[in-house]
Amino acid sequence: MxxxxxxxxxxxxxxxxxxxxxxxxLVSGQSPSALFVTCSDSRVDPNLITQSGPGELxxxxxxGNIIPPYGASNGGESATIEYAVAALGVRDIxxxxxxxxxxxxxxxxxxxxxSMPLVTNxxxxxxxxxxxxxxxxxxxxxxxxxxxxxxxHVLVQIENIQTHPSVAVKLQRGELTLHAWVYHLETGxxxxxxxxxxxxxxxxxxxxxxxxxxxxxxxxxRK
Numbered sequence: 001m002x003x004x005x006x007x008x009x010x011x012x013x014x015x016x017x018x019x020x021x022x023x024x025x026l027v028s029g030q031s032p033s034a035l036f037v038t039c040s041d042s043r044v045d046p047n048l049i050t051q052s053g054p055g056e057l058x059x060x061x062x063x064g065n066i067i068p069p070y071g072a073s074n075g076g077e078s079a080t081i082e083y084a085v086a087a088l089g090v091r092d093i094x095x096x097x098x099x100x101x102x103x104x105x106x107x108x109x110x111x112x113x114x115s116m117p118l119v120t121n122x123x124x125x126x127x128x129x130x131x132x133x134x135x136x137x138x139x140x141x142x143x144x145x146x147x148x149x150x151x152x153h154v155l156v157q158i159e160n161i162q163t164h165p166s167v168a169v170k171l172q173r174g175e176l177t178l179h180a181w182v183y184h185l186e187t188g189x190x191x192x193x194x195x196x197x198x199x200x201x202x203x204x205x206x207x208x209x210x211x212x213x214x215x216x217x218x219x220x221x222r223k
Contacts (some may be wrong), residue, residue, distance in 0.1 A: 023054075032058040034092040035084040037157070039065045041186055044098050058084045064103030064153070065095060068125040070163040078164060085166040085176065093161065096181040096190075097154040104149050108133065129153040151200055154180045155193065 016023060031207035036046045037060045040213045046052070046059050051100035060080045084090045084106035097104070107114040107126050115146055133149045140148055158180050161167050182200060 009017070026055050030055050030058075030088065032056055032088060032090055033082070034058070034094055035060060035081065035090045035166060036094045036096065037065055037067060037161075037185075038094075038096040039098055039101055041098060041101065041102065043181060044096070046096070049096075049188075054164075056206055058088060058090060060084075063119065063122060064101060064107070065097055065157060066103075066122065066125050067095070067157045067160045069160045070165065073125060081161065081164050082166045085164075085170055088125060091175065092177050092179060093167070094153050094179045095157045095161065096183055097150045098183040098188065099147065099150065099185050101146070101150050101153075104129070104153055105146055107153075108145065108149055124155060126156070129156045132156070151182055151191075151193075158193075172202060 019191065032055060034057055036050070037059045038044055038046055040061045040063050046057055050057065055089065058080075060077060062077065063074075067081070068075070070078060081093075084093075101121065103119075104126075106119065107123050107130050111121075115125065129149060129152055131143070132152050137145060137148050158178055160180070162171065171178070180200075181203065182191045183189075184191070190203040192203040193200050
């Protein structure tokens with residue numbers, strides 16, 4: 001805890017004072033360009049990964065970056081999505097999984113979460129991912145299976161978020177773009193899903209304008 005308190009003091013006495021004009025502008029309101037949905041894993045930092053600052057991302061985090069279909073959960077996910085899209089007018093939604101995800105590993109191996117009933121209950125919202133992996137990738141094991149599951153899980157969340165009315169309306173109007181990413185802790189690299197190629201590709205190997213166009217028009221079409 002001491003290093004956190006020290007950090008707060010340093011922020012207030014140095015960073016905040018040095019950037020006072022910037023923080024004064026933030027007081028008047030926020031206008032983030034994107035909703036960034038990712039895992040609660042402490043190793044995943046959306047602002048660090050994207051090199052964005054305060055006010056640029058509206059962040060939704062939970063164990064396993066799960067987005068239950070509309071009406072399936074009483075959690076705050078639906079409210080956060082609705083506010084980001086309807087009130088803040090974000091133009092992009094990024095759903096970002098990550099390598100070695102503990103939640104997805106527990107989904108594949110339920111015995112790992114048996115002593116945590118609330119975690120087990122939460123992972124029930126990812127049952128579609130579990131079934132897709134179990135029925136379509138029975139030949140894969142270990143780390144390969146986990147990587148496949150992480151990718152498939154992100155695509156399922158892309159499908160789920162489209163059941164939310166605020167998102168569906170903006171998608172129909174062409175006012176919103178969905179992005180499926182997987183962040184690799186080992187390399188710092190990001191894989192992005194291409195709806196055209198139906199596979200994940202390194203984000204740093206495609207032009208940034210092309211990356212923005214890689215919308216999953218039909219997320220059921222997968223490689």
